[in-house]
Amino acid sequence: MSTTTRPEAPATGPTSARVTTGRHPWWFWLAVVGGAVLVLATVRVITGANDIDSAGALAAAIALAMPIGLAGLGGLWSERAGVVNIGLQGMMVLGTWGGAFFGYHYGPWVGILGAILLGVAGGAVHALATVIVGVDHIVSGVALNLLGPGVASYLAVRTFSDLPGGGPTQSPPLEKLPALSIPGVGDALTSLERSHTWLVADLAGILRALTTNVNVLTIIAIVLLVGTWYILWRTPFGLRLRSCGEAPEAAETLGVDVVRYKFVAVLISGGMAGLAGGFLVLVASNLYREGQEGGRGFIGLAAMIFGNWRPGGLAGGAVLFGYTDAIQLRGSADVIRAFLLPVGIGLILWGAWQLWRRRQGKPVTGVVTVVMGVLAMVWFLLTSRVPDEFTGMTPYVATLLVLAFASQRLRMPAADGRVYRKGEAG
Amino acid sequence: MKRLDWRRAGLGLAAPVLAIVVAFVVTTAILLLAQDPVGAVWGQLLKVPLPRQIVSVVNAATVYYISAVAVAIGFRMNLFNIGVDGQYRVASFAAAVFAGQGWLPGWLNIAVALLVAMASGAIWAGIAGLLKVGRGVSEVIATIMLNAIATYLVSFLLGKTAVKVQGSNATNTKALPADSRVPGISVDGLLATPSQVYGLIVLAVVVGLAYWFVLEKTRFGFDLRATGRSETAAVASGVNVKRMVLTSMMLSGAVAGLVGMPLLFGQDYLYGDTVQSGLGFAGIAIALLGRNNPVGIAFAALLWGYLDQQSNGLQIAAGVSDRLVLVIQGVIVLSVVIAYELVRRAGIRMEQRRVARELAAGDGLAPATQGVPA
Numbered sequence: 001m002s003t004t005t006r007p008e009a010p011a012t013g014p015t016s017a018r019v020t021t022g023r024h025p026w027w028f029w030l031a032v033v034g035g036a037v038l039v040l041a042t043v044r045v046i047t048g049a050n051d052i053d054s055a056g057a058l059a060a061a062i063a064l065a066m067p068i069g070l071a072g073l074g075g076l077w078s079e080r081a082g083v084v085n086i087g088l089q090g091m092m093v094l095g096t097w098g099g100a101f102f103g104y105h106y107g108p109w110v111g112i113l114g115a116i117l118l119g120v121a122g123g124a125v126h127a128l129a130t131v132i133v134g135v136d137h138i139v140s141g142v143a144l145n146l147l148g149p150g151v152a153s154y155l156a157v158r159t160f161s162d163l164p165g166g167g168p169t170q171s172p173p174l175e176k177l178p179a180l181s182i183p184g185v186g187d188a189l190t191s192l193e194r195s196h197t198w199l200v201a202d203l204a205g206i207l208r209a210l211t212t213n214v215n216v217l218t219i220i221a222i223v224l225l226v227g228t229w230y231i232l233w234r235t236p237f238g239l240r241l242r243s244c245g246e247a248p249e250a251a252e253t254l255g256v257d258v259v260r261y262k263f264v265a266v267l268i269s270g271g272m273a274g275l276a277g278g279f280l281v282l283v284a285s286n287l288y289r290e291g292q293e294g295g296r297g298f299i300g301l302a303a304m305i306f307g308n309w310r311p312g313g314l315a316g317g318a319v320l321f322g323y324t325d326a327i328q329l330r331g332s333a334d335v336i337r338a339f340l341l342p343v344g345i346g347l348i349l350w351g352a353w354q355l356w357r358r359r360q361g362k363p364v365t366g367v368v369t370v371v372m373g374v375l376a377m378v379w380f381l382l383t384s385r386v387p388d389e390f391t392g393m394t395p396y397v398a399t400l401l402v403l404a405f406a407s408q409r410l411r412m413p414a415a416d417g418r419v420y421r422k423g424e425a426g
Numbered sequence: 427m428k429r430l431d432w433r434r435a436g437l438g439l440a441a442p443v444l445a446i447v448v449a450f451v452v453t454t455a456i457l458l459l460a461q462d463p464v465g466a467v468w469g470q471l472l473k474v475p476l477p478r479q480i481v482s483v484v485n486a487a488t489v490y491y492i493s494a495v496a497v498a499i500g501f502r503m504n505l506f507n508i509g510v511d512g513q514y515r516v517a518s519f520a521a522a523v524f525a526g527q528g529w530l531p532g533w534l535n536i537a538v539a540l541l542v543a544m545a546s547g548a549i550w551a552g553i554a555g556l557l558k559v560g561r562g563v564s565e566v567i568a569t570i571m572l573n574a575i576a577t578y579l580v581s582f583l584l585g586k587t588a589v590k591v592q593g594s595n596a597t598n599t600k601a602l603p604a605d606s607r608v609p610g611i612s613v614d615g616l617l618a619t620p621s622q623v624y625g626l627i628v629l630a631v632v633v634g635l636a637y638w639f640v641l642e643k644t645r646f647g648f649d650l651r652a653t654g655r656s657e658t659a660a661v662a663s664g665v666n667v668k669r670m671v672l673t674s675m676m677l678s679g680a681v682a683g684l685v686g687m688p689l690l691f692g693q694d695y696l697y698g699d700t701v702q703s704g705l706g707f708a709g710i711a712i713a714l715l716g717r718n719n720p721v722g723i724a725f726a727a728l729l730w731g732y733l734d735q736q737s738n739g740l741q742i743a744a745g746v747s748d749r750l751v752l753v754i755q756g757v758i759v760l761s762v763v764i765a766y767e768l769v770r771r772a773g774i775r776m777e778q779r780r781v782a783r784e785l786a787a788g789d790g791l792a793p794a795t796q797g798v799p800a
Contacts, residue, residue, distance in 0.1 A: 124630050133764050134767055142707065143760040147752075153752065154752070298570055298574060389578040389585075390582070393574065393578035402603065407561045
C-alpha cells in the first residue's frame with residue numbers, strides 16, 4: 001500500500017519491479033555468491049568459527065537441503081498450477097514408508113520409485129479432493145497431513161514389525177545408494193582447507209563439499225530442480241500449467257484443459273514430496289523411523305515461499321535452511337553466533353538505507369530493522385553460543401521475516417488457492 | 427416452507443452420515459488389502475465401552491471440544507487458524523509456570539492462570555493477526571511457521587524453568603500446589619466406575635455456550651459472520667475488517683489457550699515434554715465434521731474421543747496397530763469435506779430446479795396477465 005503513496009513510486013512501480021525481479025544478469029548472481037563467500041571467509045577469520053564453511057558442514061548442509069528442496073519443488077509444481085498444497089508433509093511421510101518398504105525388498109533404486117509412488121498416491125487424493133470435487137485446498141491439505149502419517153505408521157507396523165532388525169516404528173537398515181566423487185581432488189583440497197587461510201580455505205571447503213562423496217540421489221534432486229525450471233518456464237506445457245495458476249478462466253478460453261493440467265501438477269507435486277521422504281530414508285538416515293520427517297514438509301513449503309515461488313529462490317531457501325539444520329546437528333553453536341555479526345551489520349545498514357530512502361514516509365520499517373540489527377550485535381557481543389532451539393527455529397523465523405518485510409516483492413500465482421470449476425469462463 | 431426446511435435438515439445430516447459410511451467402507455477396503463482381520467477390528471471398534479472407558483471418552487472429548495471451538499471461531503470469519511496447535515502449547519506452558527508458583531491461593535490461582543492462558547494464546551495468535559492486517563501475510567502460512575517456532579520456544583523456556591527431579595530424566599515445570607488442582611466430578615451415580623470426569627468440563631460447556639451466544643446473539647457475532655460471508659458487504663455496512671480480523675484471530679487464540687487447561691488442572695498438574703501434542707489439528711478435523719455448530723462439534727468431539735479410546739484395544743483384540751484410528755479419522759475428515767461439497771452442490775441444484783419450476787409456473791401466469799389489457 002505504501003508503494004503507491006511514495007513520491008518515487010512511478011519510477012519503481014509494481015510493474016517495473018516485477019519485470020526486474022528474477023531478471024538480473026548472470027554476473028549479478030555471481031557477485032552475490034562471491035560476496036557471500038567473502039563475508040563467510042571474513043566472519044570465519046574474525047570469530048574463529050572454522051566449522052562455518054568446512055567441507056563437513058557444507059556436505060551435511062547439501063544433504064539436508066535436498067529433502068527440503070524436493071518438498072519445496074513439490075509445493076512449486078502444485079502452486080504454480082494454482083493448487084495450494086500444505087499436505088506436502090503428509091505426502092512426504094507416505095514417501096518415507098514407500099522408500100523404506102520397496103528399498104528393503106527390492107534394493108534402493110526401486111526404493112526411490114516406491115517413495116515417488118506413495119507420494120503420487122497422496123497427491124492423487126489431494127488432486128481428487130481439490131481439483132475434481134472442489135474442496136478448499138487448505139482443508140484437504142490438513143486432512144492429508146492427518147491421513148499420511150496415519151497410513152504410514154499403520155503400514156509400518158504391518159510390514160516392519162516381523163523383519164529382522166525392524167520394529168513397529170522402525171525399518172531394518174537399508175542398503176545405501178552409491179556416492180560419487182571426482183577422483184584425485186579430495187586430498188589436495190583437504191590440505192588447503194586445513195590451512196585455514198582467508199578465502200583459500202573457504203573455497204577449498206566449498207569445492208570439496210561439491211566434488212567428494214556426493215550421493216546419487218542428490219544429483220538426481222539437482223537435475224529435478226533444473227528440469228523443473230526448464231519444463232515450467234521454457235516449454236509450452238509449462239506455460240499452460242502456469243497459466244492455470246495465474247488465470248484459469250483465460251487458460252480455458254485458450255483451449256487448455258485446466259482440470260487435467262491441475263491434476264497432473266498435483267500428482268507431480270506428490271511425487272516430489274514423496275521423493276523428499278525417500279531421500280530421508282535412503283540417504284539421510286538409511287532406515288525408516290516414525291517421525292523422522294520432523295516437519296520438513298513445512299520447511300519445504302517455507303523455502304518455496306521464501307524463494308518467491310521460483311526454483312532458484314527455492315534452491316537458495318532450501319540450502320539456507322539445510323545449512324541451519326546441519327549446524328544444529330553438528331552442535332556447532334558458535335557458528336550461529338558468528339552469523340549474528342554479519343546479520344547485525346547487514347540489518348543496521350539495510351535499516352539505515354530504508355530510513356534514508358523513505359525519509360518522507362513512515363520510518364517504522366527502517367527503525368524496526370535497525371533495532372533488530374543492534375539487538376543481534378548485542379547478542380553477538382554478550383554470548384559465546386546461541387541455544388540449539390534458536391538455531392532450530394531459524395528457518396521459520398526467517399520465512400516470517402521475509403513475509404513481513406518483503407511481502408511487496410513476493411508474488412504468488414494470482415489464482416493460487418482458488419477453487420476452479422470447469423466452464424466458469426465467459 | 428416447512429417442507430423445504432425438512433429437506434435442508436436432511437441435506438445437513440446427509441453429509442456427516444455419508445462421510446462416516448464412506449470412512450467405514452474405505453477402512454474396510456484398506457484392512458482387506460492389508461489382509462487384516464476385518465471382523466475382529468470392527469468388533470473391537472464398535473464394542474460397547476466399559477464405564478471407565480466412557481469417562482475417558484468424555485474427558486478426551488472435553489479437550490477436543492475446546493480446540494475445535496477455537497478453530498471454528500476462525501472458520502466463521504473465513505480465517506484458517508492452523509495455529510491452534512502452537513497457541514495451546516504456548517498457553518499451557520505459560521499457565522503451568524504461573525500456577526506452579528502458587529503466588530495466589532487456591533481457586534484464585536486457577537482463575538488467574540486461566541486468564542494467563544487465554545492472554546498467551548491470544549498474543550501468540552495475535553502475531554499472525556497483525557501480520558495479516560499489517561502486511562497482508564496469509565494467516566495459514568504465518569500460523570504454520572508460528573507452530574514450529576512455538577515448539578522450539580517452549581522447549582527452550584522449559585529447559586530454563588524446569589525443576590530437576592532426582593532420578594528422573596523428564597523435564598517439566600513445577601507441579602501445581604495441591605489447593606490449585608481442580609477435583610474431578612464423580613459419576614458413580616450414573617456409571618459404576620471410580621473414574622472421574624475432568625472438573626474443567628464446565629469450562630468446555632461455558633466455551634460452547636459463549637461461542638453460541640456471541641456469534642448468534644450479539645452485534646459483534648453478526649459482524650463477524652457477515653465479514654466471513656462477504657467482506658465487501660461487511661465493509662459497506664460499516665465493519666472495520668482489519669480490526670475484525672485481528673479481534674477474531676485473538677479470540678480464537680484465547681480459546682485455543684484454554685485447550686490444555688483440563689489436562690493441566692485435572693490430570694498432569696504440570697507442563698512437561700510428555701504433554702499431548704497435535705490437539706490443534708484434531709480440532710480442525712472436529713470443527714469441519716461438526717460444521718462449526720456448537721452442538722455438532724460436541725458430537726464430533728465425542729466421536730473422536732470414542733475412536734481414540736476404542737483403538738487402544740486393537741492390538742490385543744485383533745493384532746492390528748492402533749494407528750489404524752489415525753487412518754479412520756483422516757478418511758472421515760476427507761470424506762466429510764467432500765460430502766459437504768457434493769451435498770452443497772446438490773442443494774444448489776435442487777434450489778435451482780425449484781426456482782425454475784416456480785418461474786415456469788409464473789411464466790404461465792405472465793402471458794395471461796399481459797393478455798388481459800391487450
